[in-house]
Amino acid sequence: LIVTCATMAATDIEAAVLSQLQAGAIANSLDFAKQKGYDHLAVIGVLKSLVSDKYVVIEPSDHEGWKLTDEGEQCVSKGSPEAQIFALVPDDGASKDEIEKLAGAMAKVGLSQCMQSKWLRIDKDQGGKIFKNEASVTDAVKEQLAAVVKGTFPPKQDLDKLKKRKLVASANYKTYSVAKGEEYAPQRAKAATDITQEMINDGSWKTQKFKPYNFNALGQDTGAGRLHPLLKVRAQFREIFLEMGFEEMPTNRFVETSFWNFDSLFQPQAHPARDMQDTFFIKDPATCLSIPPEYMAKVKATHEVGDCQTGGPQDPQASPIKSLGYRNTWAEGEAQKNLLRTHTTAISAQMLYKLAQQKEFTPKKYFSIDRVFRNETLDATHLAEFHQIEGLVVDRNLALGDLMGMIEAFFEKLGLKDIRFKPTYNPYTEPSMEIFHWHEGLNKYVEIGNSGMFRPEMLRPMGFPEDVSCIAWGLSLERPTMILYKIDNIRDLFGHKVDLGMIKSNPICRLVK
């Protein structure tokens, strides 16, 4: 309701201003307001609105102004302190104490003013009693203040006195002269914010005025759902593998046996990764129900003495592996322990094993991107699970140079060039290489992945012939994503503590622009 009144008042003022301008310019907005009985501030508001639509042009003038303080207001209603004190003093005088008792707080100021203007005197002969000097006085201060209220200011020296006594305070103000603007019309057309169905229907859009649009503000939220940033990056990696002719492995198997996770990869049973502290072992179901027995016997022999009864449909000659092996007993019980897979290579091993059982060898390119688990204490860079990206090529006569070329081609699709390789050690690859690329921002080579050729001790017991090699590389999905989106804390990316606002504002993943 209040808004409506104000709006109506504004409409009235607007009409009055526009109508006045038909007769000529308005010299002074304050005079105009007084004359019409409007609030000056309301008039200014209307003027500014009219200016924005170029109906009027205005020219400001600055004015000195004064207003009463609270004390000044008191003077106008009750008289100045000196006048009040004067009125208190009887014709036969009064003691200072009596006056102070009656006058209270203003006694001090009032008495001092009365003494200055000699309205009262102190008679020392009569014990300091106070007497009137005049029969009656004029309260000039009150009159001056009353005039200030009406906008008439006393001469400067009087004004200074009032100011010093803190009865008046400065209140400078602006008034405006008003003239017609380039869009002047006697009546203002109402500006609309949007084109409506009605306007289209009745054609009023042709004459309708529209409010200016604030192009600096944001538009309305679309309310759309968004995909998760890490999975957007996953999609790009998947696309790269698919573009390069790789087949996706069925990695939807988090619970794995130690056998496929470690033993089939020729990872020794005494390997530190098999410590309880690094790997999540499963309490229930604690052990696996079946491992292919013939294959397991070959794995056992390879671990223990470095060779096994190799051979199969693809390897009729069954040439020996001739490895020293780990020369220690291999326990089936250790291999049966269930765990949460520590790498997707557990699945790669099963895929390769299946491939080796075929009558004829067929080359394959496999990839996967899926979760792996590590029994870590969580911090800014470590979670108990992350996504491993893995690619592998199995074919006859593959060389380390093929692996390097493949990796180079893969990372070029990510926009990473200048790839270097550093010798490293993995239990199941030989040769093994860490992958580095030149990071422009950091001005150094940065590690981006790990790679190698699967050992014969891993491939041969599966049944692959001697000339079949498997080259493989892997990296985490989280690390490149964190670099790409400048995220420092992995918990901001993965898990329930993620900032939903971040998911909403996260851009499209473009690895190469």
Place this chain on the structure above:
Amino acid sequence: QEAMPTVTVVRKELMTALGQEYTDKEFEDLCFEFGVELDDITTEAVMQRKEKGDKAAKADAAADAEEIVYKIDISANRYDLLCLEGMALALNVFRKKLELPNFRSVKVDAPQKMTITPATQQIRPFVVGCVLRGIKFDSQRYNSFIELQDKLHENICRKRTLVAIGTHDLDTIEGPFTYEALPPDQIVFAPLNQDEKMTATQIMELYEKDPKLKQYLHIIRSSPVYPVIYDKNRNVLSMPPIINGDHSKISLETKNVLIECTATDPMRAKIVLDTLIAMFSGYCAEPFTCEDLLVVGTDGKETYFPDLKPHKVSASVDYINRIVGVDLTAEKQIELLGRMQLQAELVAASNTLDVTIPPTRHDILQACDVAEDVAIAYGYNNVPRKVPATNTYGKQLPLNKISDQLRGEIAQAGFTEILTFGLCSHAEAFAKLNRVDDGNTAVTLSNPKTLEFEICRPTLLPGTLKTLSNGQKMPKPIKLFEITDVVRKCSDNDVGAMNRRHLCAIHGGMSSGFEVVHGLLDHIMTMMDVPLDAAKGYSLVEAQDGAFFDGRCAKVLLRGEEIGIMGIVHPKALEEFDIPFPASALEIRLDALTGAA
């Protein structure tokens, strides 16, 4: 991928050993080429500060000379690089500045002898050893000797479980020695750096509070007998794998060192012994030799240790070229292998290299290891790169493909994707959802480091509720979804468990939005071309579930089979997950809905 051990060497000492002053950058490049990594360049005072904690170190810092040290990450299988001596040897051979010494063991007329008693077989069955004669220690060599033992204990010895090393001043003891296992109260001696003699039981109590030693106590504690080595006069040399005796401790002045390695893994004991000999026999009166220890087994069989006779591995010249992807002559391969401490000879008839594996290179098991060393010495980055000609078609896993298609549809329907952990607490999956664990659903972990992760989540709902709770300050309504795998027990599978792909969606806000979630289900079904039809398509049947509000909970049926559940989340569950506003959720099995695997 392997956690790499880090070796700390004083820069000045390393440069002296290399006989060349490298800049940090040059040395870093050498490391990269060789396959180790210069991880950090720091100073000794700083190092100590890191180890001791700031307060104690402040006082020391000023007094310490600031010596530049290199922290070098090495491969987990190169035990010979775990000390300055080995690092310098390997790099000098790699840089062709040095020929690998010929390590020998000497069989003397009256060898030191160690007899194994049968009781040891139940706790720690193996012992190997040797004597380093006329060794000259200085403080640098002595510290390095001690540190190498620590590093070996941490790495190949698996925190002393597989192998434990004891080193003794031979001149303080007298053979023959016996390796025994006795009840703890019968073992009495003063352990290293203690004045008082005490029983093994008391020693174990004493080390209960020792920050370093307490981690090893579990290895023997529950055994009725503890391993112990005595000399002829019943002096205790050591109580492996816990502590040596004070009586035989070595010092800077020690001239003759008896090394014993007790083990549960004889191969690793041999590697550890070989490594110690290779690293420190260079300081002996006759360099690179050691004296045999005669070990008498429980069956009376006599074996001399160490066995430094090199292994042989053969690798064909063509195989090496094929694996690396180069075309090198046999001579070139032999020259390159020399830089990796591998002496090779060409067997012309078979065009095969006969490769001799020194005691420093126990990581070489097979021809592929030889090929790798050729590649390293040749320089990985000098190998010509080519993209393999392997021609295959790309192929998506059908389940992943349909999941991605549905993810797109659901996001387009206004739901935002979340990504939550595959592990959760038992309470989050059951008690907090007022659901009962039938014992046949959840896969339970045996050793989680955090209580947050006790089981593999059997449903997605807990993670979704946790995310909604955490994001409750976002403008409402909040609409979230996730498509990923849950894990459930399953007796049909070899591991007794299987992944199952689920979809979970939730709406939270000023109203529960049950109709919004219901609408999403309809939308998904439309997208999957499944009609609303109890017989031929999907239908909803009112159901009861602890996680949902009575009368606002329904099973989702596909051709009569239950594939999911939806409903208004029960206010009690909301409270458990700290969600102060109403919500509705939907969870369905995508394997069943899509038929994809």
